[in-house]
Amino acid sequence: METIEQVLESKNIRVTAMRLLIYKFLAENQVAVTLSDIENAFEKADRTTLYRTVKTFVEKDIVHQIDDGTGIVKYALCEQDCSCEIETDLHLHFHCNNCNETICLTEHKIPKIKVPNGFVSENINLVVKGMCDKCSGQ
């Protein structure tokens, strides 16, 4: 089991107290979170710092960025063996219209999508919207 420090160092991210806290926060959340979610969790910290920290994580491929159609960017830790940047490894996301949570369905890979001649597919964003298990069960 890798420590968080090791994860960060292996990606050439300097270890700071703030970054460790934010990493832990992301790891604790099974759902994708917004910047505001993070901001609420760390009220003493400045929004800019949180913003840049997460941005660094995204650039260094330890967090992936999700656009679930709400207009607000969400973030989630990548899986250990995740290679988000590679098309074939992309999983899909589920956005619950009821509780407004977005969940990574990491075990659900995106099926191969055919595009017309001349089009080159580099990346796929697939968001399923509806009702999540928690909300539909009630």
Next chain:
Amino acid sequence: METIEQVLESKNIRVTAMRLLIYKFLAENQVAVTLSDIENAFEKADRTTLYRTVKTFVEKDIVHQIDDGTGIVKYALCEQDCSCEIETDLHLHFHCNNCNETICLTEHKIPKIKVPNGFVSENINLVVKGMCDKCSGQ
């Protein structure tokens, strides 16, 4: 062949000069357009009017709204036989990272996506990103 007036009336949208113009503009564009695109095409008109006109079109199901991940909402006329609101009829969208255009691939339907037990799928947003035929051909 239905006239634009008939299309609008059939959806209970009051026919106005502005709405006819915006409808025509959307019909002329094969690609999905942003509010700013529309604004540039009708510089005399106010942004709010354009915004509300398109919003009305979306609500009445003659335009569908696309979230291609650029952070800016795009709009495109629905096909005549389109029923966007129904999951099985959803087509996919292609966003070109080069020319920044978003195209409706209406003939490409979204494959059936499986979601885990307890999840109810109501809607699917699928955007393929890469290089469009025009850009890859050069």
Next chain:
DNA sequence: GCAATAATGCAATTCCATTGCATACATTTT
């Protein structure tokens, strides 16, 4: 034509993302 209803235009606001700059911290070098 008149009253009711809806569309339009202007101004202002909200919300989130993003940047500039000064300061604090950490790492490396001597």
Next chain:
DNA sequence: AAAATGTATGCAATGGAATTGCATTATTGC
């Protein structure tokens, strides 16, 4: 260990797009 360098953080401000309130104008039904 101190100085020098580079990076992270915090504060303030900006930008861009979506959205709303309200007054005015147009359209519809009677």
